[in-house]
Amino acid sequence: MDAPRDSRDEAPAGARQLRRVRDAASARVGLAILREAAAWAAASGIAVWEPAELREAEFEAAAAAGELILGFEGASPAATMLLQSADAVYWPEAEPGSALYVHKVAVRRASAGRGWLPRLIEFAAQEAHQRAIPFLRLDTVHRPKMQAMYEDLGFRVLAEEPMTMYGRRIIRLERRA
Numbered sequence: 001m002d003a004p005r006d007s008r009d010e011a012p013a014g015a016r017q018l019r020r021v022r023d024a025a026s027a028r029v030g031l032a033i034l035r036e037a038a039a040w041a042a043a044s045g046i047a048v049w050e051p052a053e054l055r056e057a058e059f060e061a062a063a064a065a066g067e068l069i070l071g072f073e074g075a076s077p078a079a080t081m082l083l084q085s086a087d088a089v090y091w092p093e094a095e096p097g098s099a100l101y102v103h104k105v106a107v108r109r110a111s112a113g114r115g116w117l118p119r120l121i122e123f124a125a126q127e128a129h130q131r132a133i134p135f136l137r138l139d140t141v142h143r144p145k146m147q148a149m150y151e152d153l154g155f156r157v158l159a160e161e162p163m164t165m166y167g168r169r170i171i172r173l174e175r176r177a
């Protein structure tokens with residue numbers, strides 16, 4: 001399922017593609033996208049991630065575990081997410097194998113507004129299909145705009161009180177893969 005490691009340089013200029021990356025350098029690329037996105041959001045008064053949630057060692061481990069996805073425009077990294085098989089923090093009660101969990105979604109500002117969010121979710125859905133996993137799940141800070149973006153992609157908010165994490169109100173969403 002993985003693209004060959006060296007396929008990045010074969011993409012025609014401007015071609016958009018997503019793939020799993022496993023090496024430490026790619027983990028740092030993903031982290032840089034997330035940090036840029038977090039700084040951009042913070043400048044608009046939107047707190048997305050705490051520094052403690054963006055640690056290099058954890059990203060290197062996630063990449064090595066096959067959880068890190070990068071999106072490229074030609075050879076340039078444009079977007080990222082973590083795609084995980086379990087989420088003990090936000091979905092501790094979930095049945096094993098019932099979902100893929102989408103985390104740490106971000107797009108570089110230079111690539112914003114180009115459809116990366118639906119592309120990332122479609123990648124997750126395709127992988128879930130391939131693995132016969134029925135649901136996609138994610139959590140996000142309770143904000144109308146972010147909620148609406150995910151609802152437009154077929155997610156529904158769980159009917160429950162938002163939970164509090166790092167002082168933020170977090171909602172959980174899921175959709176059929």
Ligand SMILES: CC(C)(COP(=O)(O)OP(=O)(O)OC[C@H]1O[C@@H](n2cnc3c(N)ncnc32)[C@H](O)[C@@H]1OP(=O)(O)O)[C@@H](O)C(=O)NCCC(=O)NCCS
Pocket residue numbers: 037038041046048104105106107108111112113114115116117139140141143145146
């Ligand atoms: C969420 C994201 C991947 C969407 O990328 P995109 O589809 O290219 O869309 P844009 O970046 O152009 O953002 C679309 C709108 O959502 C808003 N938005 C982005 N992140 C937001 C957030 N976390 N909370 C509320 N609004 C947000 C933007 O301000 C923009 O608003 P506008 O339409 O009034 O200009 C990207 O905005 C991003 O990286 N955001 C910061 C990180 C983040 O919030 N990740 C999701 C965590 S669940």
